[in-house]
Amino acid sequence: MDFQPDRNLEAFRQNVRTFLRERLPADLVRPLRTGTRSAREDVTRWQRILNEQGWGTPSWPSEHGGPGWSVQERLVFDEECMNAGAPTQDGGAQKLLGPVLNAFGTPEQKAAHLPLLLSGERQWCQGFSEPGSGSDLASLRTRADRDGDHYVVNGQKIWTSYAHRADWIFLLVRTDQEAKKQAGISFLLVDMKTPGITVRPIRSIDDCHHLNETFFDNVRVPVSNRVGAEGEGWSITKFLLNNEHASTADLPVLRRYLKQLRSLAVLARDGASPLIERTSFALRLARFEAETNAIAMMVQRVAALEQDHSPAAHAMGSILKVRATELQQQMSAFVVESLGDHGAIAYPGPQERDAATLPMQELGRGLANEMFFRRASTIYGGTSEVQRTIVARALFQF
Incomplete structure (x- = not known):
């Protein structure tokens, strides 16, 4: 495939920046730490603004009502929104469920769910992992027994964001x-309001509540709410997880880490000299930039393979997931390490009380919490060990 820069990409970036400058309300600007989601009302309001622009589903092809952007354009959009402090979208609905409904949903399911998904009025969570059935997802035990026109669901899910x-x-x-x-x-x-569903919070090491355990006790679900045929869930899941691998690469986040490291390079001191003059720091910064560029090319390659329905797409998606999430951990840890003594302090995050305004303290806001959050990145979406097994089996076939 052609990795040459798109000549129109810079013009697209300026178009996105102009849109954000003109249409992003000041009261919605709230830089978020990675892994957190904007307040519900902010998500819905921002989704409405994006829909008016025709950008409400940035990752969808034009035949499904999306803008039909290239991979590079989607990355630019995500990066500029992050830099501008725009609210998040409902990523699980936009990048995971939406494509599943477009590919496998019935006309009735699409009519019932896609309009509310597009408006941001109906928000979703993902019920996959279970105690003892996270990495080995196929061993899940939550059961749905047929009872006439309904399934009766019993079981437990965990880490339900x-x-x-x-x-x-x-x-x-x-x-x-x-x-x-x-x-x-x-x-x-x-429907989460169905009787028999109980949600219990899990507060994680990054000091946030975004995880839960979810219990199902004789929950009655209409058979018409099944996507695809009975027993087809694993095939749908493989389709969905390929999309999740591209999402968990989080290339805009890697680029943000680079930006933070460049700021630290001149603001942080090694004695009387800026940190960039330390050879070991400069070398690691250069290496991280090269690895981030490599991830960017891999994202394009995986997207091209998926578009061509190549059998190699699944294995390449696993390689991308492993390399990108391990790089997230390394870079987030190095950002905190580069803060020196300031990295040992849990400064307030962007949405918490005002932090002190000294440069190093301002740079350190929420970074330690984000580093802790990134400890999970090699687990969610399928552990690195599982991804390596997928790659090994694919290579064995060749």
């Missing part, structure tokens, strides 16, 4: 207890 704020959940369940474990899984859409 934003379940406490979600209206609906897209859920993997076992509908055939006797079939091979991958063959007995189905994909359900469940």
Whole structure:
């Protein structure tokens, strides 16, 4: 594939910046630490503004109502929104569920869910991981037993991001207890207000509440809420996880880390000299920039393979997931390390009380918390160990 820069990309970037300058309300500007989601009302309001511009679903192709942007254009959009402090969108709905409904949903399911997804009025969470069935997702035990026109769902999910704020959940369940474990899984859409659902908070090491455990006790779900055929859930999941691998690369975040490191290079001191004059720091900064550029090329390559329906796309997505998330951990840790003594202090995050305005303290806001959050990046979306197994098996086939 051609990795030459798109001549129109800079013009597109300026177009996005102009839009953000003119249409992003000042009261919505609130730089967020990675891994957190904007307040519900901010998500909905920002989604409405994006829809008016025709940019409400930036990752969707034009045939499904999206802007039909290239991978590079989507990355530019995400990066500029992050830099401008724009609210987040509902990523699980936009990048994961939306493509699934477009590919596998019935006309009735699309009509019921896509308009509210596009408006931001119906927000979603993902019910995949379970205690003992995280990395080995196919071993999940939450069961859905058929009872007439309904399934009766019983079981538990864990690490359910934003379940406490979600209206609906897209859920993997076992509908055939006797079939091979991958063959007995189905994909359900469940209203979180359905009787029998209990959500309990998990406060994580980054001092935030975005995770939960979710319990299902005789929850009745209409059969019409099943996406795809019964037992087709694993195939749908593989489709979804390929999209998730590209999302978890978080290239705009890697570029933000580079920006922070460049700021520290001149503001932080090594004795009387700026940090950039320390050879070891300069070398690591250069290496991180090269690795970030490599991730950018890999994101394009995976997207091209998926567009061509190449059998190599799944394995390449796993390689991208491993390399990008491990780089996130390394870079976030190095940012905190480069703060020196200031890195040992838990400064307030961007949405918390005002922090002191000294340059090093300002740079350190929320960074230690983000480093802690990134400890999970090699776990969510499939652990690095599982991804390496996928790659090894793909290479063995060749």
